[in-house]
Amino acid sequence: MNNLFVYCEIEDNIVADVSLELLTKGRSLANQLKCKLEAIVIGSRLDGIERQIIPYGVDKLHVFDGEKLYPYTSLPHTSILVNLFIEEKPQICLMGATVIGRDLGPRVSSALKSGLTADCTSLEIGSHEDKKNSIVYENLLYQIRPAFGGNIVATIINPEHRPQMATVREGVMKKEILDENYKGEVIKHKISTYIDESAYVVKVIERHIEKAKHNLKGSPIIVSGGYGVGSKENFKLLYDLAKVINAEVGASRAAVDAGFAEHDRQIGQTGITVHPKLYIACGISGQIQHIAGMQDSSMIISINSDANAPINQIADYAIIGDLMEVIPKMIKYYKKNSK
Numbered sequence: 001m002n003n004l005f006v007y008c009e010i011e012d013n014i015v016a017d018v019s020l021e022l023l024t025k026g027r028s029l030a031n032q033l034k035c036k037l038e039a040i041v042i043g044s045r046l047d048g049i050e051r052q053i054i055p056y057g058v059d060k061l062h063v064f065d066g067e068k069l070y071p072y073t074s075l076p077h078t079s080i081l082v083n084l085f086i087e088e089k090p091q092i093c094l095m096g097a098t099v100i101g102r103d104l105g106p107r108v109s110s111a112l113k114s115g116l117t118a119d120c121t122s123l124e125i126g127s128h129e130d131k132k133n134s135i136v137y138e139n140l141l142y143q144i145r146p147a148f149g150g151n152i153v154a155t156i157i158n159p160e161h162r163p164q165m166a167t168v169r170e171g172v173m174k175k176e177i178l179d180e181n182y183k184g185e186v187i188k189h190k191i192s193t194y195i196d197e198s199a200y201v202v203k204v205i206e207r208h209i210e211k212a213k214h215n216l217k218g219s220p221i222i223v224s225g226g227y228g229v230g231s232k233e234n235f236k237l238l239y240d241l242a243k244v245i246n247a248e249v250g251a252s253r254a255a256v257d258a259g260f261a262e263h264d265r266q267i268g269q270t271g272i273t274v275h276p277k278l279y280i281a282c283g284i285s286g287q288i289q290h291i292a293g294m295q296d297s298s299m300i301i302s303i304n305s306d307a308n309a310p311i312n313q314i315a316d317y318a319i320i321g322d323l324m325e326v327i328p329k330m331i332k333y334y335k336k337n338s339k
Contacts, residue, residue, distance in 0.1 A: 003035045003037065003060075003088070003090055004026050004029055004030045004033065004038065005085075005090040005094070006058075006093075007093065009098060010070075018101075022094045022095070022173070023039060023058060024056055024178075027058075029092070029123060033092075038058065039053050039061050043069055046065040053184075054182050056175075060184060060186075062187050064080050073200075073202045074107060075199040075201065078108055078111065079195045082108055083193075084189075084194065085163060090163045091141075093163040094123070094165075096167065109165045112163070114162060114163055114165055115164075116167070117166045120145045121145055121168075121169060121269075121273075122142075122144035122145075123168065124141075127139070128140055140159055140164070141164040142156075142157060171275070214249075216248050216272050219248035220276050220277045221242075221277065221280075222247055222248050222274060222280070222294075223242045223249050223282065224249070224279065224284060225249070225255050225282045226281070226290070227258055227260075228285065228306075228323070230283070232259060235251075237327050237328070238282055250266070250274065251265045251266055251267065252290045253266055253290065267290065268289045268291075268294070274293060275297065278297070278299050279299070280301045281294075281301070281302045281311050282323045284304070284309075285309050285310060286311025286314070287310065291311075300315045300317075302317070303321070304323075
């Protein structure tokens with residue numbers, strides 16, 4: 001009871017990266033709270049799934065294995081979590097800010113009247129003083145996320161209701177196995193205890209998932225363009241550079257909104273979070289919304305005609321100039337020196 005729970009998403013019996021990231025963070029938070037880390041996995045044919053989860057430091061894994069539980073549908077998964085949480089009374093529940101998490105999280109929090117903070121970029125443990133009522137709350141979950149269009153970073157707390165629930169974006173936290181031989185308890189639950197047959201009213205007849213056209217999250221080098229690139233035609237120059245240096249192409253929200261690049265290439269608060277070894281920012285001003293998605297890059301090179309652009313403040317190297325002149329030179333000299 002009063003432990004920290006992580007809901008683990010699965011696809012083809014593979015645990016999602018965002019869930020593994022949350023297990024790593026959850027282990028750290030549980031250590032601070034001196035409580036156990038528990039995980040929940042719901043699906044079909046889950047034999048051996050614990051081998052993917054327990055090594056992240058999970059003390060107890062709740063397994064719900066049933067033919068009707070995969071692929072995901074809202075009502076059965078909601079019913080399981082609501083009833084399990086009524087039994088276990090966790091103090092914290094974490095989920096990925098994915099299509100599933102954004103559907104499941106609000107349903108569970110609404111049923112339990114617990115509240116939910118969506119799209120967090122950081123989680124911490126801390127205290128809060130209610131000066132008006134002279135109450136000090138200890139060991140609260142600080143749910144941190146950009147707010148008001150990314151102009152501020154808000155810290156949200158839920159002092160009085162449990163569980164404290166948050167969804168977290170993929171890529172903002174690191175996943176790290178704690179111990180390959182970690183000893184955790186596996187509990188296989190009886191499905192009918194948690195779900196009424198009426199919850200299976202929706203049946204998935206056909207399911208299609210389109211694979212990503214790129215590998216932004218896994219690429220060691222990213223060439224990213226902003227509104228300053230000027231046009232969709234000019235963006236082709238970024239693809240030329242990326243091809244030469246074996247990189248992926250990303251974009252800021254402003255560039256995507258202007259139609260210069262596809263939405264699935266958007267990096268930032270409302271896009272993808274990346275951690276490349278090298279990030280080349282072309283014509284990107286560097287608003288907080290974009291920086292939130294790439295600030296952990298090992299090295300940042302900025303190409304911008306504005307010497308005062310905010311991106312230059314976090315860049316390791318800032319090239320001040322017209323990118324239409326700078327990039328062709330980069331391509332030319334890279335080809336020349338890579339032979």
